[in-house]
Amino acid sequence: MQVSALVYLYRDAAEDTRRQIDRLLELDADDHAWAEQLGPVYRQSDVARLLRKTKQAVSADSGLLRLEMRSGQLGYPVFQFDGRGVLRGVPEVVRTLTPAVASSWTIASWLTSPQPAWQGARPLDRLRSGEVDDVAAAARRMALSLAA
Numbered sequence: 001m002q003v004s005a006l007v008y009l010y011r012d013a014a015e016d017t018r019r020q021i022d023r024l025l026e027l028d029a030d031d032h033a034w035a036e037q038l039g040p041v042y043r044q045s046d047v048a049r050l051l052r053k054t055k056q057a058v059s060a061d062s063g064l065l066r067l068e069m070r071s072g073q074l075g076y077p078v079f080q081f082d083g084r085g086v087l088r089g090v091p092e093v094v095r096t097l098t099p100a101v102a103s104s105w106t107i108a109s110w111l112t113s114p115q116p117a118w119q120g121a122r123p124l125d126r127l128r129s130g131e132v133d134d135v136a137a138a139a140r141r142m143a144l145s146l147a148a
Contacts, residue, residue: 051084
């Protein structure tokens with residue numbers, strides 16, 4: 001179907017239908033923005049193979065960052081892994097922030113967002129460069145500020 005035909009269908013659709021289409025397009029844009037910021041995710045079975053653990057052990061690991069996807073499936077951001085293991089410092093950050101935030105998406109966002117205090121470096125970048133103590137301390141400060 002040509003774009004012009006879609007425009008006519010949209011224009012002639014009921015208001016409620018247009019609102020639903022607009023919402024789906026907003027969700028799609030959000031999904032693309034998250035995918036761009038966070039990168040790909042592994043499924044639980046992928047993580048189990050990578051870490052040589054059972055799926056149950058992966059599920060029980062409180063140091064892994066898991067995101068509930070719109071589909072209801074769990075996704076494990078690839079950025080948290082380093083070779084066949086978990087990037088040093090990620091488990092501590094996840095365990096520190098989990099009780100303080102409403103969603104694991106907040107943790108994922110914090111790890112992948114530039115931080116002004118670090119001249120725009122992301123916590124993830126600092127973990128990769130070995131600055132685990134600095135990132136862990138920042139996570140503790142964030143958790144305390146959210147609890148206040």
